[in-house]
Amino acid sequence: GQVTATAEPAAGSRALDEVKIGGLGSSRPRVEDARFIRGRGNYVEDVTLPGMLHMEILRSPLAHARIKSIDTSAAWAIPGVKLVLTGEMAAQRNLAWMPTLSYDTQAVLATDKVRFQGQEVACVVAEDPYIAKDACDAIVVEYEALPPIVNPEQAVAPGAPLIRDDKSGQADNIAYQWEVGDKDGTDAAFAKADVVSKLRLHYPRSHPSPIENCGAVADFNNATGKLTVYMTSQAPHIVRAAVALIAELPEHLIRIISPDVGGGFGNKVPVYPGYVCAILCSILTAKPVKWIEDNTGNLSSTGFGRDMYLDSEMALTNDGKILAVRYHATTDQGAFFADAQPTKFKIGLVHSSFACYDVPVGHITAQGMYTNKAPGGVAYRCSFRVTEAMFFQERMIQAAADDLGMDQAEFRRRNLVRDDQFPYRTPFGFLTDSGQYLKCLQIGLDAIGYDDFLVEQAEARKQGRLLGIGISTMTEPLGAGNSREYDILGIKMFDSAELRVHPTGKAVLKIGAQTQGQGHETTFAQIVTHELGIPATDIVVEHGDTDHTPFGMGTYASRSTPVAGAATAMVARKIRAKARKLAAHLLEVSEEDVEWELGRFFVRGAESRGVTIQECAMAAYSNMPDGMEPGLENNAYYDPPNLTWPFACYIATVEVDPETGVWDVLRFVGVDDCGVRINPMIVEGQIMGGLTEAYAMSNMQFQTYDADGNLVGANYMDYLLPTAWETPGFELHEVVTPSPHHPIGAKGVGECAAVGGPAAYVNAVMNALRPTGVRNIDMPLLPDRVWHAAHTGQDVS
Numbered sequence: 001g002q003v004t005a006t007a008e009p010a011a012g013s014r015a016l017d018e019v020k021i022g023g024l025g026s027s028r029p030r031v032e033d034a035r036f037i038r039g040r041g042n043y044v045e046d047v048t049l050p051g052m053l054h055m056e057i058l059r060s061p062l063a064h065a066r067i068k069s070i071d072t073s074a075a076w077a078i079p080g081v082k083l084v085l086t087g088e089m090a091a092q093r094n095l096a097w098m099p100t101l102s103y104d105t106q107a108v109l110a111t112d113k114v115r116f117q118g119q120e121v122a123c124v125v126a127e128d129p130y131i132a133k134d135a136c137d138a139i140v141v142e143y144e145a146l147p148p149i150v151n152p153e154q155a156v157a158p159g160a161p162l163i164r165d166d167k168s169g170q171a172d173n174i175a176y177q178w179e180v181g182d183k184d185g186t187d188a189a190f191a192k193a194d195v196v197s198k199l200r201l202h203y204p205r206s207h208p209s210p211i212e213n214c215g216a217v218a219d220f221n222n223a224t225g226k227l228t229v230y231m232t233s234q235a236p237h238i239v240r241a242a243v244a245l246i247a248e249l250p251e252h253l254i255r256i257i258s259p260d261v262g263g264g265f266g267n268k269v270p271v272y273p274g275y276v277c278a279i280l281c282s283i284l285t286a287k288p289v290k291w292i293e294d295n296t297g298n299l300s301s302t303g304f305g306r307d308m309y310l311d312s313e314m315a316l317t318n319d320g321k322i323l324a325v326r327y328h329a330t331t332d333q334g335a336f337f338a339d340a341q342p343t344k345f346k347i348g349l350v351h352s353s354f355a356c357y358d359v360p361v362g363h364i365t366a367q368g369m370y371t372n373k374a375p376g377g378v379a380y381r382c383s384f385r386v387t388e389a390m391f392f393q394e395r396m397i398q399a400a401a402d403d404l405g406m407d408q409a410e411f412r413r414r415n416l417v418r419d420d421q422f423p424y425r426t427p428f429g430f431l432t433d434s435g436q437y438l439k440c441l442q443i444g445l446d447a448i449g450y451d452d453f454l455v456e457q458a459e460a461r462k463q464g465r466l467l468g469i470g471i472s473t474m475t476e477p478l479g480a481g482n483s484r485e486y487d488i489l490g491i492k493m494f495d496s497a498e499l500r501v502h503p504t505g506k507a508v509l510k511i512g513a514q515t516q517g518q519g520h521e522t523t524f525a526q527i528v529t530h531e532l533g534i535p536a537t538d539i540v541v542e543h544g545d546t547d548h549t550p551f552g553m554g555t556y557a558s559r560s561t562p563v564a565g566a567a568t569a570m571v572a573r574k575i576r577a578k579a580r581k582l583a584a585h586l587l588e589v590s591e592e593d594v595e596w597e598l599g600r601f602f603v604r605g606a607e608s609r610g611v612t613i614q615e616c617a618m619a620a621y622s623n624m625p626d627g628m629e630p631g632l633e634n635n636a637y638y639d640p641p642n643l644t645w646p647f648a649c650y651i652a653t654v655e656v657d658p659e660t661g662v663w664d665v666l667r668f669v670g671v672d673d674c675g676v677r678i679n680p681m682i683v684e685g686q687i688m689g690g691l692t693e694a695y696a697m698s699n700m701q702f703q704t705y706d707a708d709g710n711l712v713g714a715n716y717m718d719y720l721l722p723t724a725w726e727t728p729g730f731e732l733h734e735v736v737t738p739s740p741h742h743p744i745g746a747k748g749v750g751e752c753a754a755v756g757g758p759a760a761y762v763n764a765v766m767n768a769l770r771p772t773g774v775r776n777i778d779m780p781l782l783p784d785r786v787w788h789a790a791h792t793g794q795d796v797s
């Protein structure tokens with residue numbers, strides 16, 4: 001059954017108005033914006049240290065080639081050049097290769113071969129970045145071109161060249177194989193099916209495109225042995241651990257500082273070769289070294305999203321019940337397997353698909369291939385590849401409804417998990433926590449005017465106009481942890497928070513999570529306000545400096561609220577527990593007789609006799625009871641019992657122009673249930689941003705490679721970012737089903753809309769084209785693809 005959150009009710013009449021003081025439910029303006037809109041943000045590019053040098057990277061022009069020789073003499077001869085670093089020199093320090101998140105290896109600087117276009121081959125350190133760039137151009141590399149592999153099919157074709165000939169025991173281009181679910185049970189269910197619905201598609205490679213590219217200032221002090229790295233990272237604490245492990249430097253002498261981060265979207269989780277090079281260059285020159293990546297460097301070498309193929313079947317009864325699902329996923333991993341760790345994150349959490357549907361049994365198999373493309377795979381609001389899971393699921397749902405000749409909303413209604421089924425065990429082993437799926441769906445259908453639209457659509461079809469409506473409903477697992485099941489490089493996934501209340505009742509909260517634009521400085525203060533009644537304006541939130549914040553696994557997989565947010569609530573409760581003792585002392589009653597209401601303790605039965613949290617704070621430093629340790633500060637580590645499972649229902653209506661293949665969004669309705677909303681404005685901002693990215697992916701955005709392995713989409717003329725002009729308007733609604741295991745009932749939300757959004761747009765266009773018999777057009781739904789499908793009735797891949 002459903003459990004509600006443990007938020008404490010306000011008891012007495014003098015309780016503060018929580019929303020007014022910036023607690024839960026307050027859309028307080030983002031405090032970080034005060035510096036951003038005044039140009040006072042502090043990004044890595046703004047960091048300038050005395051004597052600082054500049055590093056540039058030489059990248060491979062070829063996708064696959066043997067390196068025959070590298071001649072750096074002309075580069076060394078350029079005045080102002082301080083260091084030219086090659087893979088061979090890195091190898092002497094055992095740093096030519098580094099481990100990836102999946103326990104594969106990735107080249108830092110190429111020694112034997114280049115394996116994708118844009119791969120790091122050498123780097124130059126000089127007095128200014130322009131000299132460094134010129135010197136990169138002066139390096140002469142002799143390549144012997146090898147045949148490139150640009151898709152998984154080529155990777156396993158007979159006679160395919162071996163990409164990873166560096167790995168002993170690697171005889172083919174397969175990076176991993178994996179399966180989950182009940183194969184026999186699934187086969188048995190398919191044998192009983194009335195209808196089997198099939199679908200194949202490709203979720204194309206895309207790029208997260210943060211406004212700020214990657215970059216670092218590495219500062220090794222050879223007198224103290226301390227390494228300080230300013231870098232634009234989503235996870236500074238993991239980077240410190242990784243640097244300690246990779247470079248074998250003492251961890252207490254490593255300080256990672258992530259100043260303001262100009263967007264991450266998953267792009268800034270990994271440690272890239274540029275970071276390792278900057279650190280090594282600082283060690284070798286004994287000077288601070290700055291590396292700022294350019295757009296092409298970012299687009300061509302850092303973590304991409306998706307590039308996954310689906311081959312699926314669904315077993316159905318004639319009356320619209322799903323009996324079983326099975327699918328095979330093929331991933332194009334690029335040259336190095338830099339995805340999330342396969343034993344913990346499977347192939348990402350792709351098996352989180354079908355968690356919101358009552359599907360008795362299922363089986364998923366997957367295979368990943370090495371190709372001559374950039375590595376990555378877990379980025380762009382993906383929550384460890386949940387994006388693919390939900391896109392596959394919702395496209396399969398629509399295809400199944402069409403194959404049954406059943407209304408797509410009705411088909412969902414018959415299969416969505418009901419409110420009384422929680423906690424619900426999915427066919428692939430997850431346990432979902434709570435939700436009101438049918439309610440969300442109904443709110444969405446009512447808001448878009450579903451029945452009226454169907455009438456309008458039928459009328460329009462008679463006039464040759466193509467109107468379509470697409471639905472996407474999904475629940476996704478957000479907030480990794482729980483340490484039993486999840487870790488990164490062996491480090492368990494929990495998070496922590498430190499809270500210190502000063503004598504005057506102002507507070508500092510320190511967290512290991514790392515905002516990149518999500519507004520943690522605003523919202524994490526609100527959690528403390530909710531627990532302690534200290535106005536949010538009296539709380540400052542600090543993060544992003546490993547010397548001064550507690551250990552945390554960072555911000556990705558929308559885990560900050562579920563994990564670090566929970567740690568924040570828990571540390572505030574510890575503070576409140578001590579404040580209660582101080583209150584009892586000040587009120588001269590026993591602790592049992594002290595009641596709490598927001599911001600204040602009072603004597604049970606004598607409400608007017610009370611002390612504020614601020615008075616308790618002062619007492620902690622000035623008037624504590626005998627034997628009590630002074631001060632009011634604490635920390636908390638939080639290991640979540642489960643992931644949080646937000647739900648979303650997105651519905652788009654579109655009109656397709658059959659003459660041009662252009663499609664326009666008529667309306668878009670979103671209904672999100674992310675549990676208790678800390679800051680409703682920020683939540684809506686997260687959803688609108690995600691729906692914009694979803695629109696971009698479905699409509700215009702992909703990274704592709706030509707037959708020679710040249711990246712098409714290595715600049716922002718080819719790789720398109722949506723602007724306000726083409727982005728549709730979004731009508732947002734909410735449902736609140738608190739997470740039963742999160743201290744304030746909040747669920748993650750940062751990726752929901754980018755995860756669930758794409759299928760709504762694509763399903764809408766497919767619904768518009770339904771009379772033509774087309775079942776699938778691969779994203780992005782470019783006009784020429786849509787036109788071709790509309791005119792031939794053929795699928796377009």
Ligand code: MCN
Nearest residue numbers: 264265381517523556557558559560561678679748749750
């Ligand atoms: N929030 C809330 N109430 C909730 C849930 C969340 O008020 N019930 C607020 C949080 O307090 C936080 C924001 O919404 O300020 C997002 O919270 P959460 O869902 O916990 O996600 P994270 O903070 O962990 O952010 C990560 C997520 C990911 S994985 C990607 S990718 C992404 C995203 O956030 N990258 C972003 N949104 C982004 N937004 C911006 N501006 N920039 C990025 O790089």
Ligand code: CUN
Nearest residue numbers: 266381382556557
């Ligand atoms: Cu996968 S993108 Mo976010 O989890 O950092």
